[in-house]
Amino acid sequence: MISEKIKNIKPGVCEYEIVHEDWVFRLLHYKGEPIYKTPVLICYAFINRPVILDLHEEVSVIKRLLEAGLDIWMVDWGYPSFADRHLRISDYIDYLDFCVDLVRRERKVDKLTLHGYCLGSTLAVIYSALYPEKIKNLIIQTPPINFDTENTLAIWAKSIDPRKISKALFNASGDLLNLAFLLVDPIRLIVGKYQSLINSFEDEKSVKDFFFMDHWIFDSPSVAGDVFEEFILRWYHGNEVMNGNYEIEGKKVDISKIDMPVLVLAAEKDHITPPESVIPFFEKIPSRDKKMLLSEKGHIGLSVSKTSHSKIWPEAIRWIVERS
């Protein structure tokens, strides 16, 4: 019975403690035995949940990082509710700065490694441009920095008026965002994927893997209304980070200040943030120690596929360890 196979599915394997909470935001510290001095702070996206980096034993990126002797911290942006509708991107940067300072103080270091995931990469890039003195290494995974791309999701994002959505719904709900992500590739995601599940009903492992992933996919927080407006209008419509006209609280975000070592993790078949979302940025930054690792998988496969765990992550971790 299929229900028997999925009885105990709960994404997330590594233990952590909540170091700080600030309304909806949290700073987590993963339990481990670090041997390297430089802490790694993961700045997750404000869409979906960070547990994709720790989905289950076999494909946990967090577990790999901990086993490599790294000290792992995570900013969790939580589940914004109606009461959080007026959060702004500057609030996210402000909390990121708070966390960076807290970790630096706690570990008595001047700089740390900042690892951004998807839209968390955009935040990480903005932060690194504003406070380069606090960042030793910058890692950006499936990063949307250049929003002037031709993938379907970008075409749609550039066509909508987010103000109408936030005026009507207050926040962009997780259900709405999920629907958009599924509509981008409806046959493969709605029919193909589930037909494959039907084909492998007897295979317990495949069924489990499928539901681990679906638990993550459909556990979708809302995006605060003001944040939704800002990232669609200023990032997608205006491509302001790349164009150099983005500012936070009056401070200009200048990517020419990103001169620390930079590691880019991108995915060839990524239909959400294709490699073009980062290549112009990668070419433009002055950093002399920069590297791009390209997975043959898609946006999520980069975190959870066995191929990525055998090819990309060992190399990525080596890069981080050498600079920690």
Next chain:
Amino acid sequence: MISQDEAIELFKLAPKESFELLLRNIEIRRVVEKLWEKHQQGSISYDENFEKIYEEFSKFFYRPIEVAIFGIKQLSYLFPFVEFMKILESQNELWDAYYEFLGSAFSHLRLLSEIYFSYTATEPVKSVIDRFLDQYVDSIKSSVSEFTKIDLMHEYPLILPKKVFEDFDEAISSWRSFLEFFRMYRDLRKGAFVSAAERFIEIANNKKFSDLLEFLNTFSNEEAKEFDNLLRSEKYVEVQKKMIESLMDYIYHFRKFYEGIAENNPLNPFATISQLDEAFKRIFDLRRKIRELEKRIEEIERGVNR
């Protein structure tokens, strides 16, 4: 594939969306199996089986529209519309008559029993509390009936500010616009589905597939290619944009209409969601000022000058 009992267990364990999509795909598989049988017996054509696949495939995506329609149904019972008011008034009169009838019947029985008791027993002794409660309930009943005797409720459109009705008009016109674009959107998607299905039929009728999976995968691939092209097309993007915008306008103006009614009811004890939203905005503005001050104090303590 999944028994009735197991479906209930699965609904409890799986994400709601996964559950729905799995059941829809089990149905799709059944239909594809029928098509596969037909293919093995000779040839296939565009028939009700393809329509069924399209229906199962599409339903999930039309959920926001169902939510919007469901929302209006719920709200229409909470707020009085003009057409409902007259029905409510008639119902009210009926209830009043029925209430009076029951009251009379009750009084009649009470009088009878009092007469009977005066012959057969002494009057039951009531406590001070019971007597007070009887008296209080009687006084409330008489004042409530005074309130409900107002007969002008169906003229309430003249009581509310004009903005309320402007929002109503905007909501109706946005809904009409939404329906127009939704039909275009639905036709574009259906057109893509049918066109890919016809291409698949042509392939299927000129080829023998090794098994059901090859048959199914070929069908899925043809559909996926067609949708890849459609979803990026200028026409689709434009229709989708207008459909979303008019749906959002409809939701916004309908909500404002209801809020207008609520805000103009002096007895309404609740804040509207827009009033709460404004309060949250002010809280966030204050919070940012506090954070700025905290940072400044930290800097002063560390001896940093601006």
